[in-house]
Amino acid sequence: MPLATTPLARRALPAAAALALLTGCTSVHPDAPGPPAVPAGRAAQDALLRAAERRLVDDCLADRGIRATAEPRAPAGDRALQAALFGTGPRELSVTLATGATVTAHSDGCLAAAKDRLYGDQHRWFRAQVVVDNLRAEAQARYRDDPAHRSALARWTACVAPPGRPRPERPDPAESARCARESGLDETRARLERAELTEVRALHRDELTTYRQLRDGALRRAALLPAPTPPPKGDTTS
Amino acid sequence: MKRFLATTAATLFAVTAGLTAAGSAAAAECPSGHFCVWQDSNFGGQRANWSGDDGWWESWISDTDSSWANHGISGPGIKDHVRVYESAWQGGSMTICLAPGQEVGYNGAANDRGDSHIWSTGC
Numbered sequence: 211m212p213l214a215t216t217p218l219a220r221r222a223l224p225a226a227a228a229l230a231l232l233t234g235c236t237s238v239h240p241d242a243p244g245p246p247a248v249p250a251g252r253a254a255q256d257a258l259l260r261a262a263e264r265r266l267v268d269d270c271l272a273d274r275g276i277r278a279t280a281e282p283r284a285p286a287g288d289r290a291l292q293a294a295l296f297g298t299g300p301r302e303l304s305v306t307l308a309t310g311a312t313v314t315a316h317s318d319g320c321l322a323a324a325k326d327r328l329y330g331d332q333h334r335w336f337r338a339q340v341v342v343d344n345l346r347a348e349a350q351a352r353y354r355d356d357p358a359h360r361s362a363l364a365r366w367t368a369c370v371a372p373p374g375r376p377r378p379e380r381p382d383p384a385e386s387a388r389c390a391r392e393s394g395l396d397e398t399r400a401r402l403e404r405a406e407l408t409e410v411r412a413l414h415r416d417e418l419t420t421y422r423q424l425r426d427g428a429l430r431r432a433a434l435l436p437a438p439t440p441p442p443k444g445d446t447t448s
Numbered sequence: 449m450k451r452f453l454a455t456t457a458a459t460l461f462a463v464t465a466g467l468t469a470a471g472s473a474a475a476a477e478c479p480s481g482h483f484c485v486w487q488d489s490n491f492g493g494q495r496a497n498w499s500g501d502d503g504w505w506e507s508w509i510s511d512t513d514s515s516w517a518n519h520g521i522s523g524p525g526i527k528d529h530v531r532v533y534e535s536a537w538q539g540g541s542m543t544i545c546l547a548p549g550q551e552v553g554y555n556g557a558a559n560d561r562g563d564s565h566i567w568s569t570g571c
Contacts, residue, residue: 264523
């Protein structure tokens, strides 16, 4: 019986497909008019990505019977949350930076799953994110031993913790900031960082391109994410 | 055949080495919402952990840090990235910036150098 396709059924199938396109599927069709707008400002984009990631993480945790809330947990409960959120398997995500640090993460937690869905490829995103996030650290490592930086840092150290006096238990941050200005540390670092950041960004052009491409894709996916499902009945907490 | 075997052996070795390096340590035990620092590499020895900023780490952990993990919880507007500095009050260089879920089991260049950290919305 299923094989006996009538001419009517053959005509009905494309019609059903067309109807689907006109209704539910139009919202995810890339060429459809009026897809959800991706905000233009960086702050609004960050907020959209963070909200989407949190949504995906919360859904994943809920599937594992866990709710991520700010309230304190018993150690066993927190270990369960850590395991579900950050993963427990081999550290399959790994990038060694020019500074020598090997940054790793588990690929089997809800956080990794959310990033995989949002950015399309958690391995590529991890690599790009870690490198781009540490461009400043890399630039600072490059000028760390510059004589101008060394002497400015020595003046700053002498200013915040004068020799011969015991190290203050909690030095005043305002003092530290004053010392950074007066020792010339702020100015020296700003000058050296500008130059080194330019170099470092040129060295990592590929990662910067990947970072932008994956972020753009994530923004489009985040904008398409359906509204959050209402919390279960009787659930009054956030 | 000989060449095939040699290539296979090399591949197997590379895969094994990769797995050993990646899976050498168990999951880092660090409370959720906290940034953790250990005196030993691979998340061993005495651990310090903070849910907030610390402009000058206590003397037992300052300049004795060997591994790091960010177990911050993300969300809109939440400061969930951690920047680690080699001097108090962010006076020296930033040695590493970690997003939630990221860890560093050992870093020859930053080993025993940390003195302060701050949480921020980005790096």
